[in-house]
Amino acid sequence: MLQLIKSCMLTAVFVSFAFVLHAQNLLKGTIKDSHGNPIDNATVFVDGTKLAISTNSEGQFSIQIPDGKTKITVRAVGFLTAKKDLAATEYQNGFEIVLDSDNRNLEEVxxxxxxxxxxxxxxxxxxxxxxxxxxxxxxxxxxxxxxxxxxxxxxxxxxxxxxxxxxxxxxxxxxxxxxxxxxxxxxxxxxxxxxxxxxxxxxxxxxxxxxxxxxxxxxxxxxxxxxxIITKSPNNAPRLNVEAFGTSWQEYNLDLGGKFEVGSAQSLVGANYFNYANPIDNNGDNFTDVTLQNRLSVFNKWNFDRKDNKLFTLAGRYVYEDRWGGEMNWARKYRGGNDVYGESIYTKRWELMGAYDLPTTENLTFTFSVNGHNQNSVYGETKYLADQKIAFGQLTWRKELGNHDLLTGLAYRSTYYNDNTPATINSSKTHLPGFFVQDEITLHPQHKLLLGARYDYNSVHGSIVSPRVNYKWNSLDKTQVLRVGIGNGYRVANVFTEDHAALTGSRDVTFEEDLKPETSWNGNVNYIKKFYMDGGSVFAIDASAFYTYFDNKIIPDYESDVNKIIYSNLDGHAVSKGLSLNLDWAHTSGLKAMIGATVMDVYSVENDVKEWQMLTEKVMGTWTIGYTVKPLGVNIDYTGNLIGPMRLPVLGENDTRPDKSKAWSIQNIQLTKKFHNGLEIFGGVKNFLNWTPTKGGIEIISRAHDPFERIDDPNLLPFDPSYVYGPNQGARGFLGLRYNLM
CATH class of the missing domain: 2.170.130.10 (TonB-dependent receptor, plug domain)
Known part of the structure; x- marks a missing residue:
């Protein structure tokens, strides 16, 4: 027994000694502002490496420092960047860095x-x-x-x-x-x-x-x-993170994430599961107000250490979703039949993507992505079976020559698509090789000019050229930025994969001609100004003006024939223009607000007739207002949007529904309590105004009582669910938790 105790003690001493040796390069610290408040989501970089980590809600971090590295850089939005030389004692005891407020610089990368x-x-x-x-x-x-x-x-x-x-x-x-x-x-x-x-x-x-x-x-x-969507790097992601919440509508969501190491490789893994299986019909039309969903997604990302900090990263994602909506008594046995109407969609999707710096003295990077998307769906008794595979590869070369930052690239994309619609009697394959060049010229520390052009050859539509020019000016104190840009764009449309209205309901889809690629020219002006106020508060204005002119625009025609959706290239032009304004304010007291509004006019002109684009508002506003009650460690968030009226797809003269919506707003309130161990509890009410499109007794789904149109009455409207312009889900409470282990 004594020998066993001695062996255990020796083992414990050995493990402790090994841990101490390992921990010699483990750096811990806390990042705070000048008022002593912890700064969460600050990024700590190890100079001379690609290692980085973000602070948690308490401003704390820990990171392994390679031998010989003694300098770190700390960045956070709204603060001056700080650099620090590390002393040996700081590896063992930890340290604190105070960041000074700096609202002159826009430090986001x-x-x-x-x-x-x-x-x-x-x-x-x-x-x-x-x-x-x-x-x-x-x-x-x-x-x-x-x-x-x-x-x-x-x-x-x-x-x-x-x-x-x-x-x-x-x-x-x-x-x-x-x-x-x-x-x-x-x-x-x-x-x-x-x-x-x-x-x-x-x-x-x-x-x-x-x-x-x-x-x-x-x-x-x-x-x-x-x-x-930029995912976290395995270097700065928490070791474990969990977020779960549920709503009073019995919606349940779970996010899991974590990281681990295998040799010199770091891996980030995450999963999402969402389930909603509670049919609700608050508007009384015998159709589900919200689709039932069962979805699972898995994501995995790998970073591999290489010489000279060369990049090599791989990531993959798989998504499976089963969703259905329809009459309240629909069940799986009715799928694809004409007894009970339902729309059921099975989606399987996989993705693989990566980036690799070539082992050369020049900055050559190869990036790629491949994905497959399989959809097995029924819309009543209409089946839509589709399969799509896309492969994309791009080789870029970057070179700095004096005040020129050159970027050139060769790209290739292959698209395979097949479905059971008349649009693809045989499967279609599209090849799209391309070449682009970009020159970012620093004319002066305050002036930059960006020139770029791209050439693509579409195997179906031929050559396409897309140029652009951008100019940027900033003031000496960096409180003002002005950007001006103009560019060309193009798009090849695929109606059945992009426009769900072509499949749902009882309308026939009609093509008046072979659809040509859409082309556009866009101009935009952006101006940013930041102000500093007494007490350390910050106020910023971000204003933009935009104008886009389209040729060959494809606009579905819902109105010429209530039994058809007619697709053709516009014999004229279309325009999207407007003004956008964002106001951002933050105060050291813990109050912050981000408020924005956009005024726009989106229309088409054909035969000298101007027509407002369907389902497009002329004005919208958004806001996110938060306040931190510091003594309690509680955040209060009030978020919302306001959407102005928009033109709606009414079904001819017999349709008594309004052809224009009223303004509507979705508003939410949330309380979040933070604890010192990385745990957060949050809860609140979504859409607390309880707005839905059916307010006022409006019938959203026409002929909901007869979706298969068995009643022989020419005065009845066709079955059509496309008269929708906002979420059909009323108020609901929610409660959740969030946990991060750094």
């Missing part, structure tokens, strides 16, 4: 505008950045819903039955926006409607949004702008 990491201030392209903390003010199970409080960006529900939708940017529909993960395209074609679901939000570092054409760098689908 962005990549979406120019394909390189630069501060938001230095980017010639206006890029809006939204951190994970912004989305936590109104937690949602999908990034699709999370975008509802961003000015100029609106999630649009396109179907009252299955609730699929897309993202509108400055009035332009979802197919005009490219969605990416870590700078690589993931959403196009089929996944335009479904691809924003199932991205584990616990793994999102930030979301970058570019409003305006980005086709010069990113090609087709980037006409209206792009949304780039």
């Amino acid at each position: 962005v990549v979406s505008g120019t394909l390189k990491q630069v501060s938001k201030l230095d980017s010639p392209i206006p890029v809006e950045v939204f951190t994970a903390k912004f989305f936590q003010a109104n937690p949602a199970p999908t990034i699709f819903e999370s975008l509802q409080n961003i000015n100029g960006v609106r999630p649009q529900i396109n179907c009252s039955v299955c609730n699929t939708g897309d993202i509108h940017i400055n009035g332009l529909e979802g197919p005009y926006t490219m969605v990416m993960i870590d700078g690589l395209p993931i959403v196009s074609g089929l996944s335009t409607v479904y691809g924003l679901n199932g991205i584990p939000q616990a793994l999102i570092e930030r979301v970058e949004i570019v409003k305006g054409p980005a086709s010069t760098l990113y090609g087709s689908e980037a006409v209206g702008g792009l949304i780039n």
Whole structure:
């Protein structure tokens, strides 16, 4: 027995000694502001490496420092960057760094505008950045819903039955926006409607949004702008993070994330599960108000250490979703039949993406993404079976020559698509090789000029050229920034994969001609001004003006024949123009506010007749107002949006429903309690005004009592669920928890 005790003691001493040796390079610290408040989400970089980590809600961090590295850099939005030389004692005892407020600099690092990491201030392209903390003010199970409080960006529900939708940017529909993960395209074609679901939000570092054409760098689908979802690096992600919440509608969402190491490789893994299985019919039309959903998504990202800090990262994602909406008595046995109406969609999607710096003295990087999307769906008795596979590869070369920062690239994308509609009697394959060049010229420390052009050859539509010019000026004290840009974009449309209305309801789809690619020219002006007030508060103005002119625009015609949806290229032109204003204010007392508004006019002109675009508002507003009760450690967040009237797809003269919606607003309130051990409890009420499109007794789904149109009455409207312009879900309470183990 004594020998056993001695052996255990020796083992304990050995383990402790090994732990001490290992911990010699473990650096711990706390980051605070000048008032002694902890700064969460500050980033600590190890100089000379790519190692970085973010502080938790208490401003704390811990990171392994390689031998020989004795300097760190600390950055946080709204503060001066700090550098520190490390003493040996600080490895063991930890230390504290105080950051001074600096509202002159825009320190956020962005990549979406120019394909390189630069501060938001230095980017010639206006890029809006939204951190994970912004989305936590109104937690949602999908990034699709999370975008509802961003000015100029609106999630649009396109179907009252299955609730699929897309993202509108400055009035332009979802197919005009490219969605990416870590700078690589993931959403196009089929996944335009479904691809924003199932991205584990616990793994999102930030979301970058570019409003305006980005086709010069990113090609087709980037006409209206792009949304780039940046995931956390395994280096700065927490070891474990959990977020779970449920609502009074019996919606349940779970996000799990964590990281681990295998040799010199670091891995980030996450999963999202969402379930809603409680049919509700508050508006009394015998149809589900919200689709029932069962969704699982798994994400895994790897970073591999290489010599000279060369980049090598791989990531993959798999999504499975089963959703249905329809008559309240629908069951799986009715799928695809004409006994009980239901829309049932099975989605399987996989993605693989990566980036690799070539082992050369030149800055050569190869990036790639491949994805497959399979959809098995029925809309009543109409079946839609589709399969899509996309492969994308790009080789870029960056070179600095004097005041020129050159970027060139070779790109290739292959798209395979097949479905059971008349549009693809045989499967279609599209090849899209391309070449782009960009020159960012520093004319003066205050002046930058960006020149770029892209050439693509579409195997179906031929050559396409997309140029752009951007100019940036900033004041000496960096409190003012002016950006001006003009660019060209193009888009090749695929109706059945992008427009859900072509499949749902009883209308026939008609093509008057072979659809040509849409082309556009866009101009935009962006101005930012920051003010410093007594007491350390900050006030910022971000104003933009935009104008986009379209040729060959494809606008579905719902009105010429109530039994058809007619697709053709516009014989004329279309315009999207407007003004956008964001106000951002933060006070040292703990009060902060972000308020925005956009006024726009989106219309088409054909045969000298101007027509307001369907389902597009002329004005919208958003706000996120937060206050921290510091003695209690409680955050109060009040978020919301206000959407102005929009033109609605009425079904001819017999349709008594309004052809224009009234203004509407979704408003939310949330309380969050933070604890010292990394635990947060949050809860509140979503849509506490209880707004839905059916307020006032409006019938959203026409002929809901006879979806298969068995009643022979020519005076009845056709069955159609496309008369929808906002979420059909009323007030609901929610409660959740969030835990981060650094």
